[in-house]
Amino acid sequence: MGEALKIQVNGQPRLCPTGSTVGDLLRELEIKTERVAVELNLEILDRQDFDVRSLKPGDRVEILSFIGGGGLVSGERTEGGRTDV
Amino acid sequence: MYDDRLVIAGREFKSRLWVGTGKYKDFVETRKAIEVSGADVVTVAVRRVNITDRSKENLLDFLDPKKYTILPNTAGCYTVEDAVRYARLARAAGVSDLVKLEVLGDEKTLFPDTAGLIEAAKILIKEGFIVLPYTNDDPIVAKKLVDIGCPAVMPLAAPIGSGLGIRNPYNLKIIMETVKVPIIVDAGVGTASDAALAMEYGADAVLMNTAIAGANDPIAMAEAMKYAVQAGRLAYKAGRIPRKLYATASSPIEGML
Numbered sequence: 001m002g003e004a005l006k007i008q009v010n011g012q013p014r015l016c017p018t019g020s021t022v023g024d025l026l027r028e029l030e031i032k033t034e035r036v037a038v039e040l041n042l043e044i045l046d047r048q049d050f051d052v053r054s055l056k057p058g059d060r061v062e063i064l065s066f067i068g069g070g071g072l073v074s075g076e077r078t079e080g081g082r083t084d085v
Numbered sequence: 086m087y088d089d090r091l092v093i094a095g096r097e098f099k100s101r102l103w104v105g106t107g108k109y110k111d112f113v114e115t116r117k118a119i120e121v122s123g124a125d126v127v128t129v130a131v132r133r134v135n136i137t138d139r140s141k142e143n144l145l146d147f148l149d150p151k152k153y154t155i156l157p158n159t160a161g162c163y164t165v166e167d168a169v170r171y172a173r174l175a176r177a178a179g180v181s182d183l184v185k186l187e188v189l190g191d192e193k194t195l196f197p198d199t200a201g202l203i204e205a206a207k208i209l210i211k212e213g214f215i216v217l218p219y220t221n222d223d224p225i226v227a228k229k230l231v232d233i234g235c236p237a238v239m240p241l242a243a244p245i246g247s248g249l250g251i252r253n254p255y256n257l258k259i260i261m262e263t264v265k266v267p268i269i270v271d272a273g274v275g276t277a278s279d280a281a282l283a284m285e286y287g288a289d290a291v292l293m294n295t296a297i298a299g300a301n302d303p304i305a306m307a308e309a310m311k312y313a314v315q316a317g318r319l320a321y322k323a324g325r326i327p328r329k330l331y332a333t334a335s336s337p338i339e340g341m342l
Contacts, residue, residue, distance in 0.1 A: 029134075029136050035178055037174040046177075066132075066144060066145055067130050068112075
């Protein structure tokens with residue numbers, strides 16, 4: 001621990017403790033791992049690898065999940081159509 | 086009611102009405118509308134998780150995955166690369182290989198980019214996906230999609246969310262005669278009669294979102310759609326009478342004074 005490492009999560013800058021894994025990040029964000037997909041620098045990770053993939057400075061993490069949708073573009077959704085994990 | 090199941094890629098569906106989950110007021114309304122519609126397939130989109138506000142609820146907490154087949158889509162994707170990326174993310178986040186593939190060509194019409202669609206479908210099928218492509222009402226494209234391995238095709242009735250109804254019934258008819266896989270009419274339905282017509286023409290199912298979610302009373306419209314799809318299907322199976330220009334009396338002439 002100690003020094004923080006700077007990464008990007010869903011397009012936003014974020015500081016994590018050095019040595020953090022993807023699993024640590026998800027726990028810190030209180031995101032349940034079922035029903036999410038995680039991309040680390042454009043590589044889609046297997047769920048069982050979340051706890052072994054450690055984060056490095058400059059990493060770009062994308063965390064995605066299912067939201068309400070039919071065949072819409074994102075801007076068309078009402079607020080109520082949004083969801084999170 | 087009657088045993089008339091829809092089978093796609095070995096999966097059985099009891100409802101021929103499939104519904105989207107966008108545009109509802111809240112998740113309670115979403116769940117209620119879907120329940121009332123009787124649909125057992127629901128489409129969802131894949132998007133970034135809101136990491137700044139963790140208090141928000143998840144749609145999937147409102148939909149029992151044992152009751153519904155969750156069909157992720159690639160809505161909002163305008164390139165082959167994006168559509169393939171979102172399909173892979175959907176598979177990583179979900180539980181199945183099913184994907185409703187959309188590669189859109191234009192923001193104003195949301196018409197499919199059919200060249201991109203075929204290309205993306207090829208890539209995903211090779212990776213083991215069960216690709217249900219959202220396509221134009223174009224019989225040639227439908228045939229190409231089936232030839233490369235799509236187990237169903239989803240031609241539009243009209244642009245997404247337009248509510249214009251079936252703009253080209255003859256093309257849909259030709260698609261139904263051209264390909265031997267289930268046809269799911271997807272997008273453009275405005276009201277119950279549109280859904281009934283699609284089924285009367287011989288569609289195997291209808292997928293809609295805005296027609297229900299955007300109605301003044303989405304729950305009532307969900308119920309209307311359920312009956313419309315059932316009625317249209319029954320009428321199709323029953324076989325309609327031919328159209329004739331002149332009257333044919335229903336009552337006998339014999340015995341008249």
